[in-house]
Amino acid sequence: MAKYVLRESALHLLTRIGEQGGYSHVLLDQEMNKRSLSNKDGALLTEIVYGTLQNKRKIEFQIQLYIAKQKKIKPWVKWLLYMSVYQMLYLERVPDHAVIHEAVEISKTRGHKGIASFMNGVLRNVQRKGVQDPSTIDNKVERLAIETSHPTWLVSRWVEQYGWELTAGMCTQNLKRLPMSVRIQPLRISRAEAMAELKERGITGKESVLSSQGLLIEEGRIIDDRLLTEGYLTVQDQSSMLVAEMMDLKPGLTVLDACSAPGGKTTHIAEKMEDQGSVIAYDLHDKKAKLVDDKAMLLQLQSIEAKQADSRRLHELHKNESFNRILLDAPCSGLGVMRGKPDIKYHKNESDIIALRNIQDELLDSVAPLLQVGGKLVYSTCTVDRHENEQAVEHFLQQHPEFEIDPAFAGSLPEELQDSVGHTEFGLQLFPQQWDTDGFFLTRMVKKH
Structure with a gap:
């Protein structure tokens, strides 16, 4: 060309x-x-x-x-x-x-x-x-915002929420390209087998510490490799892989994925359950629900049923206490995925964060009754804003005393994350500079009664 x-x-x-x-x-x-x-x-x-x-x-x-x-x-x-x-x-x-x-x-x-x-x-x-030269700018927040090409309001908000050091690290990391990571389909191939076959074609990688199925690609073009195109691997960021790892899954469970497209987490859930049980996946748009079906078909997973619905109205489709596990990977501002989608930082503003939080609250309130007593609810977002993350969880727990943060959550995190700076009483915030991942939040709650 x-x-x-x-x-x-x-x-x-x-x-x-x-x-x-x-x-x-x-x-x-x-x-x-x-x-x-x-x-x-x-x-x-x-x-x-x-x-x-x-x-x-x-x-x-x-x-x-x-x-x-x-x-x-x-x-x-x-x-x-x-x-x-x-x-x-x-x-x-x-x-x-x-x-x-x-x-x-x-x-x-x-x-x-x-x-x-x-x-x-x-x-x-x-x-x-x-x-x-931007280094001549006196105001250090404005200087950081311009040097790293972030909106000043966002840098100021992050400094207020996380302090200068974490914010500066996050802004700097957002200028670096996100490394490619993939997840094996363990019912079809092992991580060692995948690494060996890829190496034959000049594609090298290393094992992820955040998921037993994860591989970080270090060299070579994998996007059109047969292992990917034939469904032995799927592209997924390490931070996103952590979600299914933290859902405490086993074969035979009935799981709700309330906001499922394009299906990366949905299919990971089915894999963790050895494709035994039932994963009911919803998305607001029919076309996106079809993406989940397509991904499940490519990975040869039979336990997934993808449908279109507004998950704020799932009580009309399912009885209370229908599910052992629920994943709410909520619609969010996406401020954690700017490395792969840099246009996000120019198209978002503070009012978007407030509006999205209203939807997040509604979704949490709507799916809560659908969980069985003793069941576990995982809430996740691909953002790094406290209002959408810790504060959303805190508000939910205040409104729903039948739930608590799962006491086993912290101990079940990968050892490398247990003392993470982003670990609070309400969940885990991953910052992009920590593990060279997307910025991501997740927590696990249990229904006590």
Whole structure:
């Protein structure tokens, strides 16, 4: 694929994501499939799109002096500037002259001579004079926010909740690419067998300490490997794998997964139960419930039944005390998965967190009666906000005295996590810098009476 066309693709994606709120990971996958990109071109396209999104706010600050006099810049011109500056500052293998030439050519094709001249002038200034340094900003919260390209309100909120050191570590880690991790289907292959077969194809990894089924891929391209495409492995972050590991599962249980799509945790539950018992999986959207069915079929799991429903109304479909275990992997702000979905940080605000918490409370209240006495409820999110996590659990326990945090929860965590800084009386908060995972929260409650 010609580099010019590749950069046109990157610009198209960035403009859609940045201006229309498209999901970076979804649009990038669609573009790569549509164009049948080689591994090398796919890697460069991914690098440009994710790298530009991850560093957008810093780049804006860095080139401020060169665009300040421009009254209005069209969205595509702005994103072409950002992605070109990203390549010049952060991608050593791409020569500046090539980046500038292609940006000017794209400007001519999409716009006119004036835009091309503006593009050339800004990028030549960046090349000759360098850029503005964020380290000169006096306010340390603002400085951290710009240096790591996070919204200032979010950095300020995290500092208030977790202190400076944890926040700075989290913001810095969010700029680093999330390593690929996969989970074996243990009814079909062992971890040792999977590692040995992958090694034959130049794909190496190491065992996860957070899940007995987890593998961290260190080298090689696994995304189109037969073990993945034929259902011997499934892609899942380590933090997400911890959920089924902590559900205290065994064969023969009846389990509710209240918010199940796309099915990573659902299928892990079935695997932990040796595909014996019943896993009833719901999602609000029919299309997403079908994704769960598709994943179960690929992994050759028979115990999963996926359906469409609003889980706030499951009492209309199931009698009270119908389930031995319930997983509520709640809809959340997603502030823990910004490494893989960097656009999240620009599309969320504090009001979203409040609105989502209302849904989380409703879901917890709705599924609680469906759990048997002695049964266990796991609540999880892929966010790092106390309001959605510890405070949601604390509120639930106040409203439902029949529940308590499972006294065995802390002791059943992997040994490496038992003294974690994120471990509180209400659950476990994983920060991305701790285990090179997504930011993630989970807890386990038991119904006493």
